[in-house]
Amino acid sequence: MDIAAVSGATGFIGSAVVRKLLDTGRTVRALVEPGADTQNLDTLLREMPGAAARLSRVTAAMTRALEGAAAFYHLAAIYKVWTPDPTAIWRVNMEGTTASLLAARAAGVRRTIYTSSIAAVGLHKDRRPADETTPFNLWGVANDYILTKAMSERIAVKFAEAGDPIVIVNPAFPFGPRDVAPTPTGKILLALLRGEVPGNGDGGFCAIDVDDVAAGHVAAETRGRVGERYILGDHNITFKDFFALAADVGGVKAPKLHIPNAVGLGFALGMETWARLVSHQEPRATYRSIRYIQEYAWFDPTKARRELGLPSRPLRESLERAVAWFRENGKA
Numbered sequence: 571m572d573i574a575a576v577s578g579a580t581g582f583i584g585s586a587v588v589r590k591l592l593d594t595g596r597t598v599r600a601l602v603e604p605g606a607d608t609q610n611l612d613t614l615l616r617e618m619p620g621a622a623a624r625l626s627r628v629t630a631a632m633t634r635a636l637e638g639a640a641a642f643y644h645l646a647a648i649y650k651v652w653t654p655d656p657t658a659i660w661r662v663n664m665e666g667t668t669a670s671l672l673a674a675r676a677a678g679v680r681r682t683i684y685t686s687s688i689a690a691v692g693l694h695k696d697r698r699p700a701d702e703t704t705p706f707n708l709w710g711v712a713n714d715y716i717l718t719k720a721m722s723e724r725i726a727v728k729f730a731e732a733g734d735p736i737v738i739v740n741p742a743f744p745f746g747p748r749d750v751a752p753t754p755t756g757k758i759l760l761a762l763l764r765g766e767v768p769g770n771g772d773g774g775f776c777a778i779d780v781d782d783v784a785a786g787h788v789a790a791e792t793r794g795r796v797g798e799r800y801i802l803g804d805h806n807i808t809f810k811d812f813f814a815l816a817a818d819v820g821g822v823k824a825p826k827l828h829i830p831n832a833v834g835l836g837f838a839l840g841m842e843t844w845a846r847l848v849s850h851q852e853p854r855a856t857y858r859s860i861r862y863i864q865e866y867a868w869f870d871p872t873k874a875r876r877e878l879g880l881p882s883r884p885l886r887e888s889l890e891r892a893v894a895w896f897r898e899n900g901k902a
Contacts, residue, residue, distance in 0.1 A: 574791075575636050575679075577601040577670060578645035579627075582749050582756070583685065583741060585610035586784035587643055592621040594788065600627045601635050603646065609750050632670055636677035641791050644670050645685040647722075649715060651754050651859040652842065654850050656714040663718035664725065671729045671736070682736045683790050686723040688776060688803060688869055689716040689862075691740055699776075699806060699870040702740075702799045711865070713858040723799070730797035737794035739787055742803030742869060745888040746780035747895035754859075759892055761854070762813055763820050763902040769827030771834045773864040774808040779888040782881045789878040800878055805885045806868035819889045820902075831864050 574591050578584035579600035588611070591598050600611060608627075615622055628635045636642055646666060648659045667684070674682045691700050692707040706720045723738060730736040749756035761767050786802040794800060807815075817824035838860040841853035874880040896902040 573597050573599050573639045574641040574643060575599040575601060575639040576643040576645065577632075578647060578685075580606045580608050580610055581645060581649075582610075582751065582753050583744055583780060583783055583787075584643075584645040585614065585748060586746075586780045587645065587787045588625070589614055589618070590781070590784040590788045592618060592624060595624075597624045598626070599635065599639060600625060601632075601646070602627045602629055604629055607750055610748050613748070632673035633676055636673050636679060639677060640680050642670075642674045642679045642682045643685070643787060643791075644674075644682060646670070647685070647719070649753055650852070651713055651715060652845065652852050652856045653714075654846070659714045659718055663715070664722045667722040667725050671726065671734065675729070675734055680735060681791050682734065683787055683794070684723070684726040684736050684738050685787070686726070686738050686740045686799065687716075687719040688740050688742045688801060688867065690720040690723040691801065691869065693865050693867055697866040697868060699868040701870040702801055702873055708862070711858060711861045713856060713862070716862065727797070735796050737790045737796060738799040739790050739794075739874075740799055740801045740803075741783045741786075742776035742778045742801070744778055744780040744783050745885075745892045747891045748780070749892065749895070752896075752901065756892070756896075759816055759889070760896060760902055762816050762825075763822055763893065763896065765822065766854070767813060767825045769825045769829040770810040770813060771829045771860075771864060772831055774806060774866045774868060775812075775863065776803040776806050776867060776869045777812070777885055777888070778802060778804040779883040779891075782883050786874055786878055786880045789880070793878050795877070800874040800880075801869045801871050802874055802880060803869040803871045804880075804882050807885070808866075809863065815886060816889050816893075819886060820893045834860050834864070
C-alpha cells in the first residue's frame with residue numbers, strides 16, 4: 571500500500587497537505603501529537619466522507635509510525651514568535667527533526683519531504699527577492715523560531731548529503747481557511763480585522779495560499795530533486811499594500827499612520843518586556859519579530875514553479891477565503 575505519513579498533520583499547513591494527498595487518492599497516516607487540537611482533521615472527514623477509509627491517525631513512537639510508509643512529510647514544528655520558555659521550540663524543531671529523520675532512515679522511507687521555512691533563507695539588503703542559493707544571514711535579527719528553522723534545515727541537508735532521500739521545501743507566509751491556532755501569519759490578518767493595527771511600518775513579506783503550499787509539498791515528493799530546497803512563495807508585497815488589500819477584502823478601515831522603525835521597535839520591546847516580567851502571555855509583537863518584518867523579506871519562487879509546477883492563486887482570493895473562515899468560526 572502506498573502510504574504517505576504526515577507529521578504535524580493537525581496544523582495549518584499539515585492538514586492542507588493531508589487534504590491534498592487524499593485528493594490525489596493516497597492513503598494517509600496522520601501523525602498526531604498527544605493533546606493536539608484535531609479540529610482540522612475532524613472537519614476534513616466531514617467534508618470528505620469517502621476519505622475516511624484512507625486516513626488513519628497514529629500517536630505511536632516515530633519509528634513505529636513510519637513502518638511501511640513510502641513517503642514521509644515532516645511538518646511538525648512549533649511556529650511561535652515568543653514563548654515564556656523557548657526550550658520546547660528548540661527540542662521540537664531541532665531534536666524532533668533529527669529523531670524524525672533517523673526514524674525515516676530506519677523505516678526505509680523512499681522519499682522524505684522536510685518542511686523548512688523561508689525564515690531559513692537569507693535576505694538581500696537591496697530588496698531583490700532571495701532565492702534558494704541565498705545563504706542565511708539573519709543571526710542578528712532571528713528569534714528562536716527563525717534560528718531553529720535555519721539550524722534544523724542544516725540537519726536535513728546533512729542527512730541528504732549522507733544519502734537520505736530528502737527534499738526540502740521552504741513555505742512563505744501562508745493564508746487561507748482552517749488556521750485554527752491561529753498561526754502568527756493568521757494573527758496579522760486577525761489583528762487588522764479586529765481594528766488592532768495602529769499603522770504601517772516599513773518592510774514587506776512573501777505570501778502564498780495554504781493550499782498552494784500543500785500542492786508544492788505533494789509535487790516535491792515526485793518532482794523534487796533530492797538534497798534541493800524549493801521556495802514555496804508567491805506574492806511579494808509591502809505591509810502597507812497588504813493591509814490595504816486585506817482591509818478592502820474584510821470591509822474594514824486600512825491603517826493610514828506611518829510608524830517609524832524606531833518607534834515600532836520601542837513599542838515591541840515594551841510589550842515583550844511586559845510579557846516576560848508580568849503577564850507571561852504572548853505579546854502582540856516582539857523586538858526581533860518586528861526587526862524581521864521591517865526587512866523586505868521577498869523571495870523568488872521561480873525554481874518551484876519550474877520544477878514542481880507550484881500553483882499561483884491570487885492573493886485576494888486567499889484573503890477572501892481566510893477572512894470568511896475566521897468569521898464563520900467566530901474568530902473575527
